[in-house]
Amino acid sequence: MVFECQKLPYKREFTSTVVSCEPSQIERLVQGKKEKIPAFEVILEDTIFFPEGGGQPDDRGFLNGIPVLQVKRRGKDAVHFLPEGIDIGAQAVGVIDWERRWDHMQQHSGQHLITAIVDTLFGYKTTSWWLGEFVSHIELDTASVSDVQLQTIENKVNEKIRESTSVEVEEYEGDAIPQQVRSRGLPDDHVGPVRVVTITGVDSNMCCGTHVSNLSHLQFIKLLHTEKGKKNKTNLFFICGNRVQAFMNRSLERERQLTKIFKNGPEDHVDLATKLQASVKVFQKTLQALLKELAVVQAEKIKVEKPKFAVVHRKDGDADFASALIAELASEDITLLVTVGEDNNGQMTLVGQEEVVSTLGPKICSCLAGKGAGKGKRFQAKVTQLGPSARQQAETILREYFQ
Template sequence: MVFECQKSPYKKEFTSKVVSCSPCQIERLVQGKKEKVQVFEVLLEDTVFFPEGGGQPDDRGFLNGIPVLQVKRRGKDAIHFLQDSLDVGTLATGVIDWERRWDHMQQHSGQHVITAIADASFGFKTTSWWLGESVSHIELDTVNVTDAQLKTIESQVNEKIREAVSVEVKVYEGDAIPDQVRSRGLPDDHVGPVRVVTILGVDSNMCCGTHVSNLSHLQFIKLLYTEKGKKNKTNLFFISGNRVLDYINRSLDRERQLTKILKNGPEDHVDLANKLQALVKLSQKTLQTLMKELAVVQAEKIKSEKPKFAIVHRKDGDADYASALISELASEAITLLITVGEDNNGQMTLIGQEDVVSSLGPKICSCLAGKGAGKGNKFQAKVTQLNPSARQEAETILRDYFQ
């Protein structure tokens, strides 16, 4: 299981003979949903397309101009899944998506050096890892990683990058693998020789992935944060290489936007955000008090009119306002429909005698485009249609019932 992509990870194009081509189905995301689509599985004599494995996603690109949708390993073979067929026995020219390949090389080699340093410095063993689309993580066999330990690992990792340590790949047959080589085991269907990736003086590890030839190609590694993992383990999230530059650019863009909004320099952003948050909380508390007072006034008005039913709508109202109004009118023999919130994000509450509520609740809920349920003398629902037309329809339902 040593393909051209593993021998020459920097190669971007290649030509190889088509060994087989047959129709099949694969699952693809179509408009956000997984669907089975008809494709062709193509086997070549060799390939520079990396088949997913070892925590590294597969390569993408083109074969004879046809998009390569997936590449998977099947025993000793790499299977390419294409939109169209290729003639068996002909030569196929492949061009890989180099930006994707280079990113995967940087993240995978980054994982190796982080794993080695975390183990050598603190005895944190790596039990698995995941190469994500924007951020990757390593599962470490430890309950916790302190900020000081993170800082030490990051410092030592980037020191190795500055030293421009070489990365070598050797192929071994069976029992010839040196004892010091680290491994989490081979796949059950592994066939053939074993590749060992060695970061000189740092780590030797069995691996099928594509790697940089020198740690200097990683540019920089940034350890982002940790999260509690499964079974008393810790997930360490990181970015490497070009992803660090992208991260910095996005952070600077947000910083510039915040500077414009807050009208102050980056060093004051946190203080200003805290002050704004405190002001918002105070405003919300004041608004809640005013809404409750408004509910009392509204309730007194309704009591003075002594109607059979009443409809109250407040765009700026909330659940507290509705509860206060209901509480003020609890002793009144009245059917009350309250709606609060925006047109596409609101709430309705119908209060009254049980027979009235059970009869009218679902109907009013339906015309306000909501989902809810009734219990006793109350029907409540979240609604998404509070425009004047829908509210007029709800009012008509009430009027017709009491006529």
């Protein structure tokens, strides 16, 4: 299983003969849901499209101008999934999405380098890795990695990049693989020679992915952070190459925006944000106290009027306001509808006799476009229509019931 994409990872275009083309299906996200859509499975004599494997996603691009939706390995073949078919025996001209390929080459070679350096320095083995859309991570067989260790690893990997260390790929048959080569095993359906990726003087590792030919092509590796993984392991997050520049650009833009908001330089941002957060907490506590006092006042007014039902809405209210109002009226024989929040994001609570609540709760919930449930003398729901019109409909339901 050695395709042209693995032999010549820097190649961007190629021509190959179509060996087979069969109707198929492919699973895609359509409006956030997975759906199967029609597709064609196209197999070529050879390909520069990398089929997903070894933790590396597949390549994308075009075959004869037709978008390549997905590429998967099946035994010795790379299967290209297209929305249209191509005649068997026809010549297919392929053009890969080079930015995607180049990014994957940088991240994958960066992973090999980090894995080797971590093992050499601290003996932590890599048990798996994930090449994400923006950030990748390596799962290390250790409970933790200290900040000092992270800095040591980052310094060492970037030292190897500055040395322009070469990366070579060799192919071996069966038992000819050198003993020092690292491996987590081959897929059950592996066919053909085994590829070994060697970072000169650093590491040799069995791998099917596409890699840079020199570590200088990685430009720079930034270790971002770690988090606790599964089974007492640690996930180490990193970015390489062009992703570092993109990360810096996003960070600088956020810094510019914060400078405008705080009207102070970046060196003061953390201090100002801390003070602002403390002020917000004080404000929230004050607001909560005022809302509870307001709930008591509102309840006293309702007690004086002694209505069969009451409707109370506060746009600036919350669940605590509703609870305080309901508690103040708990001893009164009044059906109470309390709504709080914004017109498109609020809450409703209906309390009263169990028969009234079970009858009117779902109706009122429906007119306020909400989802909730009733239990005994209370019906609660999150609602998305709290405008004047919707609230008027809810009040009408109550009024008609008590006529």
